[in-house]
Amino acid sequence: MTTTRPPIPPFTQESATLKVRQAEDGWNSRDPEKVSLAYSIDTRWRNRSEFAHGREAVVGFLNRKWAKELDYRLIKELWAFGGNRISVRYAYEWHDDSGNWFRSYGNENWEFDESGLMKNRHASINDLPIKASDRKFHWPLGARPVDHPGLGELGL
Structure with a gap:
């Protein structure tokens, strides 16, 4: 049985924007099991220099990630779709x-x-050391509030 995870392709501006926000909210939950449900059973990932294949590998990856990256807060923004x-x-x-x-x-x-369901994910990431006083993401842990500025509004 296949699970449907709306919105489904083909994407429109509205549905792609919604899909991005759903992904952001999921990752901000920092719940690896919940996040993994957005990916196909046989999903393939490249994250930096790490490769993962399948939901089980995704859960392991996310557990390691959030054990290292503490007080994680994320903002995603649609760049393009088709x-x-x-x-x-x-x-x-x-x-x-x-x-x-x-x-x-x-x-x-x-x-x-x-x-x-996401079947392929390719991520390229760079880390910039910052001072605690330079932080811009100050909402309580969990989903970003609707009225919190996005990347463009923050000049990022």
Whole structure:
């Protein structure tokens, strides 16, 4: 049985924007099991220099990620879309276990199957050390509030 994860392709401006916000909200939950449900059973990922294949690998990856990247807060923004593909840019802030803060900037290319599950994810990310006083993402942990500025509004 295949799970449907609306919106499904082909994407419109509105549905692609919604898909991006749903992904952002999911990742901001920092719940690997919940996040993995947005991906096909046989999803293929490249995240930086790490490759993952399948939901189980995604859960393992996310558990490791959020054990290292503490107080993680993410903003994603639609960059482009067409058919069953979406491209996003994003930034997230986090600190390590020594209290060093970072803002990570990235781009992702997503490809979805006919049921709206992501089957391919390619992510390129750079980390920038920042001072705690330079942070821009200050909402309580969890989903970004609707009225919080996006990347463009923050000059990122």
